[in-house]
Amino acid sequence: MKRRNVLAGAALAMSLGGAALAGSHEPVKVGFIYVGPVGDGGWTYEHNQGRLAVEEHFGDAVETVFQESVPEGADAERALTQMALQGADLIFTTSFGYMDPTINVAAKFPDVKFEHATGYKRADNVSTYSARFYEGRAVQGHIAGKMTKTNKVGYIASFPIPEVIRGINAAYIHAKKVNPDIEFSIIWAYTWFDPAKEADAANALIEQGADVILQHTDSTAPQAAAQGVDGVITFGQASDMSEYAPLPRVSSIIDNWAPYYIARTQAVIDGTWASVDTWDGIGPGMVEIGEISDAVPADVKAEAEAMRDAIAAGGYHPFTGPLKKQDGSDWLAEGEVADDGTLAGMNFYVEGLTATIPN
């Protein structure tokens, strides 16, 4: 059984590889696989902005294709194979759940370059990239801690993966620093994009007394839900969501993928592309803090901007000790800074958070 599979696999790889070679061509073709619709106003919207920036930058030298709302699983593998067969030279897969499909398809198309966002599996022709969103979460936490009157912050979380847990911790640490009475209520939506569920979560949190809503989901539904309610503030997620400024949206985390996508496409054109692991934050411009609106008092705004600049300059790390884990055990000593390995696999809350991570 084993040997037959290996032989058969080799035959398939040869036929697929041959097809990819036969499709060699100008211009360079860059593909994008999106988890939501390009009009989600958040995560996928910003990746698509990056794609458009690639088109604008390279003009006729590059052709881009994309497929939106691709489920994370067997369907992603087909969408990827399809793009590779049709001659894509570089494919960006922009959601965590595309990790195994990306690795599987990449093994069949050794001449095609793949870039997987937010994952941890690499290969000779698979790079990974992500942004240090938690740097932006720290700034949000500071503003949230200063602005709340009820001392209750509502957090709409997507999936309990390290990226999301990091964001919760970063926001909590910095809210707590300026407001020792702060409490976080976390609702797990188990989706990246579902406006109805996200709106339900926002309404539930507001009913429980939260007057700050943070979201790690991609739609603008929580913003819309908070819009009608007095004294509730929100932050744009992934995209600026400035149509909800100055209230309820008081600031935002913006993902700016354009420079990265342009650089990686250039590398393919130059023949210098290599498999790398990129994790950039506010400093290199992959994460931006959206305009802090006038609803925020001037002194709070100035502090938040100072924190942003300190993180960008490398003078401040959002996870700096002393910090303890939720169970009371020591994590970081005074002045110690978290290492990337721990952050990448973060599966614990910091001390003070009362919720438990679902499993």
Add this chain to the structure above:
Amino acid sequence: MIRLEKRPNPSRAVGMMTPVLAVLLTMVAGGILFAALGKNPFVAIKTIFYDPILGEFAFYYRGQLLVKGGPLILIAIGLSLGFRAGIWNIGAEGQYIIGAICGAGVGLAFYPADFWFIFPLMVMAGAAGGFLWAMIPAILKTRFNTNEILVSLLLVYVAEQLLASMSLGLLRNPDGAGFPGSRNLRQYEAAANNELIAGTGMHWGVAAAFVAVILAYILLNRHMLGFQIRLTGESPRAARFGGVKPNLLVVFCLGTSGALAGLAGLFEVAGPAGQISIDFNVGYGFTAIIVAFLGRLHPAGILLAGLLMALTYIGGEAAQATLGLPAAAIQAFQGMLLFFLLAVDVLTNYRIRWAKLETA
């Protein structure tokens, strides 16, 4: 004022032709939709219906038709038995999830052992999981006369929560650095449902779907139980006088459709999907309801309908990637198929009467 009047003798021939007519109408209306979006409608229709079967990359797509159609056919065959008897299992999606969890759980329990019986055991566990999940609405119906439509549907959401819990807890990959999702079963030889002949898309689940088509045909046409199912659907009173035990029929129909949905889930998780993850289910259980009706609840019809539905998925994806059609347009296109099928069905059985408004 429009009135619908029942045709005294609806044409049998037209009845058989309605799916074909619905497909043609969908092509026309879809073409208009694509033209309105600024795409060449002929190219779009060709990309969806022709290219996956006979186009440049058909060698890959043909196999994918089986991969996508297999679970749809397997689930729809099970559902059609109940639907014929007026027993409505709407929760195949949940039974599909539970089958996958049970099957994968058995496989992962043996990891990394390499015994020949692991995969057969997983198949049994998958079928048993789906069967037991379907027994909840079945027993509630036979004991307390609850509505199986509501119970089976709502259990889908319970199953989804269980799935999330399993991906984050019990079945999570211990080597996965804390990320959700189980080990990849495709990389575990003894538990993998790999392609039987590489490049064809043919895996055990597709084979099971073909076997189910044949067995369902025999059951409905050559077996007493099949006769009872048909009789109950057509005339419940006559069925009762004819000695049909309604409770037994409920248990049989829900149980069979649950077991087949569970099998589909197991074959999917051990094969194309590879792992238990929070987003494992993508709606096969619901789409199979459309497939069952598109195939006229007939085994051979379901076989064709499943492949046709798979074609609209695969061709639709290709149209997205190559023509830049939005995903929503493809979903609308698939929706049209069901809409036209129902519309043509109504017009086969009823005729429209234009009547003046009268006081009753």
